[in-house]
Amino acid sequence: MVFNGVKNYYEILEVSTDASTSEIKSAYRKLARIYHPDVNKNANAIEMFKEITSAYETLCNDSERKKYDTIHGIFNSGFNSDINTESQNKNPKESTQKVNQKIDNEENEKRETPKPEQKIKKKNQTKKRNTLINTLKYWSAKFKKNKKEKDNKKPQKGENISTEVVITPDEVMTGSKRIINIRTTKTCPKCFGHRFANGDKCSKCGGKGFVTETKKITLTIPKGIKDGAKLRLKGEGTTGKNGGPNGDVYVQIRIETKTQVHFDKLNIYYNVPITPFEAALGEEISIPAFDGTIKLKLPKNTCSGQKFRIAKQGLKKNGKVGDLIVTVSIEFSHNLSDDEIKLYEQLKNLSTDNVRKNFGYGS
Numbered sequence: 001m002v003f004n005g006v007k008n009y010y011e012i013l014e015v016s017t018d019a020s021t022s023e024i025k026s027a028y029r030k031l032a033r034i035y036h037p038d039v040n041k042n043a044n045a046i047e048m049f050k051e052i053t054s055a056y057e058t059l060c061n062d063s064e065r066k067k068y069d070t071i072h073g074i075f076n077s078g079f080n081s082d083i084n085t086e087s088q089n090k091n092p093k094e095s096t097q098k099v100n101q102k103i104d105n106e107e108n109e110k111r112e113t114p115k116p117e118q119k120i121k122k123k124n125q126t127k128k129r130n131t132l133i134n135t136l137k138y139w140s141a142k143f144k145k146n147k148k149e150k151d152n153k154k155p156q157k158g159e160n161i162s163t164e165v166v167i168t169p170d171e172v173m174t175g176s177k178r179i180i181n182i183r184t185t186k187t188c189p190k191c192f193g194h195r196f197a198n199g200d201k202c203s204k205c206g207g208k209g210f211v212t213e214t215k216k217i218t219l220t221i222p223k224g225i226k227d228g229a230k231l232r233l234k235g236e237g238t239t240g241k242n243g244g245p246n247g248d249v250y251v252q253i254r255i256e257t258k259t260q261v262h263f264d265k266l267n268i269y270y271n272v273p274i275t276p277f278e279a280a281l282g283e284e285i286s287i288p289a290f291d292g293t294i295k296l297k298l299p300k301n302t303c304s305g306q307k308f309r310i311a312k313q314g315l316k317k318n319g320k321v322g323d324l325i326v327t328v329s330i331e332f333s334h335n336l337s338d339d340e341i342k343l344y345e346q347l348k349n350l351s352t353d354n355v356r357k358n359f360g361y362g363s
Contacts, residue, residue: 008072009055017074021060028056029199036198046192053194071141158238158247166254167221169261170288173268173315175223182217182249185210186239193241210239219251224315227255227263266315266322273331274298287326296326304330 010017013027034040035049058064068074161182188211190204191197201207217236230252237247255263260271270287278285282300286293287310294313307327314322336344 007051009059009068010074012051012055013059017069019059024056024059025199028052028060032198037192050192050194053191053196056199057194057196067141067145071138071145073138154242155244156241157244158240160247160250161237162250162252164252164254165219165221166256167225168256169263169268171221172225172255172263173223173288175225176221178219178221179216180219180251181214182236183212183214184236184238185212187241217249221253224266224317225253227253229253263315266317266320268314268322268324270324270326272326272328274302274328276330276332278302279304279328279330287324294324298328302328302330304328 187193188205191202193209195207195209233249235246236249279302310324313324
């Protein structure tokens with residue numbers, strides 16, 4: 001028997017429409033041993049294995065089998081016998097109640113017995129209505145099933161994966177490469193996504209049809225990347241279905257905030273600590289920049305919080321270059337030697353300046 005040019009599931013498994021679940025399972029195991037791709041290297045083996053697996057999954061599921069039989073007009077004796085057995089096993093009290101109800105119904109029918117021609121007309125109308133409803137249900141179920149099977153066979157792109165990477169300001173200025181771990185899925189290599197192998201739930205994927213794996217990917221971080229930017233790794237996501245392309249991996253970049261460096265557009269802002277003698281005497285200090293380091297000459301009597309702008313030493317993008325803005329803060333050592341303390345005492349005695357002369361309420 002063939003439906004729309006497609007061999008039906010009972011013929012694929014070589015069983016009758018009255019076959020029990022155990023008979024279907026036994027038939028599947030027998031055919032699976034013959035056509036499993038690991039055993040049969042014939043070019044048509046994979047397609048045949050898919051067909052018998054699909055047939056097995058449908059016919060071994062009671063609800064799916066009933067739907068399949070209804071759609072294709074298959075009526076087997078096993079279904080009728082189940083109904084009879086169920087009726088026989090019901091509570092005797094319930095059966096007695098039904099018999100009594102039936103007697104009452106027959107007596108009521110006798111009181112209002114319609115004419116023979118009316119009964120025939122009403123019966124024909126009911127029969128036509130039921131036939132129309134069943135026909136509509138049949139074609140509706142068939143359409144949904146065909147559409148589902150057609151959609152399942154279409155190439156489908158794998159799912160995209162999103163993750164986040166935190167980088168340092170140094171990586172922003174120089175660029176870098178990171179190795180990131182991505183958890184993704186791929187079609188089970190043992191059951192080929194059918195969830196069953198040799199008649200049992202696939203031991204490789206646990207009946208899911210796919211397996212999860214962790215893979216390492218090299219991420220290239222370009223110079224001057226902004227906080228919140230997204231990098232796309234094409235084809236590194238979840239495996240596609242039915243020959244569809246793999247999904248992508250999207251990496252969102254975050255720049256460390258607990259640091260002495262921050263960014264505003266193409267400008268770089270540095271908070272640089274200096275010693276008291278560097279501030280007082282005006283020393284030359286080194287500042288890290290894009291292309292190595294640059295020198296900054298501090299003027300004498302530099303104040304804490306004073307800003308210095310160094311042009312064309314910021315981020316570079318699209319032919320434009322930002323500036324480097326350095327803010328200095330005077331910091332003292334917490335491990336002063338005895339000689340250093342004595343020198344500070346001498347400075348204290350020599351100093352005549354009152355740094356808080358303009359400090360007070362209302363000033």
